[in-house]
Amino acid sequence: MASQIILHQPESEKIIRYSLNNSIPATEELYRKLIDKGFFFKRDHKINNYTFDFYSPLLKIAIEIDGYAHEFTDVYSQDAPKKLHIHSLGITVLRFTDYQILVDIEEIIRALKHQIKLSKHRKYVV
Template sequence: MIPQILLHRPESEKTIRYSLNNSIPVKEELHRRLTQKGYYFLQDHRINNYTFDFYCSTFKIAIEIDGYAHEFSDVYNLDAPKKLHIHSLGITVLRFTDHQILVDIEEVFRALKHLINQQNTSSYVV
């Protein structure tokens, strides 16, 4: 598998201000839309020392909403141990910015459906 390089595109000041002012409504909106689509995710679910914005135990999928604070390297670096520990538990974390959720929530659902389909087709036959 070839590693992907993601280019960081700096957000405009207008987008950043909007994100800062709307972080709680974004979580509420995502929760409402997940429920409408029939997905059962727990909100603010704690696993060991880490809390996720949303977690589905059936598929072992967590969704994290990254607000503006995740743009800073010290916040990003604090997430590194969390990523390693959660990966060791077999949990997949989908990360979206609050801007992505507000602008293209259907992409969130496409990514979620893709991950669930991958999990369902990756069974082993003995």
């Protein structure tokens, strides 16, 4: 009887791969919804060394879509310097999971409208 070697993908790698595969539909869904609601956000906008999923220069609001991979400590820690730098530029970052977008996108829009109302850079009438 020959022994069989079964290669197992590390659990965290499986989760990250699943998250990446499912974040694309979430990103597309949010982009369509933003357009439908009349919001102008640039996609994959780069500020210095950091890229945001969506960014409004008028509002100084960035939207980041986090997959499940962001739940891991090492991924979360990598975001810390980014948070400090972006905050120093006066940019507000709204973070949502791909799951939130796919399950309750209207809540995302409500949160965005709320942030716009709070923003001193407000250019939209909400």
